[in-house]
Amino acid sequence: MSALDKRMFYLMLSPAQGQEFASEIGFSTPSEDVQEAETLDVISRWALITATGLLEEILISADWVSELQDEDENISDEVKEAFHKTMTSFGVALVNKLLDSGKVILTMEGEVDDE
Numbered sequence: 001m002s003a004l005d006k007r008m009f010y011l012m013l014s015p016a017q018g019q020e021f022a023s024e025i026g027f028s029t030p031s032e033d034v035q036e037a038e039t040l041d042v043i044s045r046w047a048l049i050t051a052t053g054l055l056e057e058i059l060i061s062a063d064w065v066s067e068l069q070d071e072d073e074n075i076s077d078e079v080k081e082a083f084h085k086t087m088t089s090f091g092v093a094l095v096n097k098l099l100d101s102g103k104v105i106l107t108m109e110g111e112v113d114d115e
Contacts, residue, residue, distance in 0.1 A: 003027075008100065012093035015042045045096050052106060058091035 007027050011018035019039065023029050030038070049055050066084045069075050098104040 005097065005100065009093050009097055011038055011042050012045065012096045013089045015039060015046055018042055046092060048106075049092055049095055052108060054095055054106075055088075055092065058088055058095065061091060062087035 006025075007022050010022040010025055010027070013021050019029070019035055029035070046055075049058075062084050065087050066080060069080050069083060095104070099106060
């Protein structure tokens with residue numbers, strides 16, 4: 001795995017905070033132009049994952065994992081919500097990594113209207 005792959009994974013965790021995550025893990029902060037281009041790339045990837053229905057599946061899966069925490073009454077609602085967001089972000093970043101590596105190929109289901 002390359003450093004670029006790792007950086008993209010951190011960027012994909014959050015369109016809004018990805019640059020901060022990458023910086024916190026030790027990547028240098030690029031110029032504002034590069035940051036803007038990376039952020040737009042991340043947003044377009046999130047949009048693709050959303051448009052294909054993958055985000056919905058990721059959210060459902062995050063719900064299922066979060067149900068494990070629902071059984072623990074000692075965990076606050078804020079912690080549960082943060083965990084759900086973390087699981088969702090991880091799911092999106094992982095799907096993107098699998099797509100980038102060519103290990104997963106994205107196809108659209110349903111009929112295409114040729115109008």
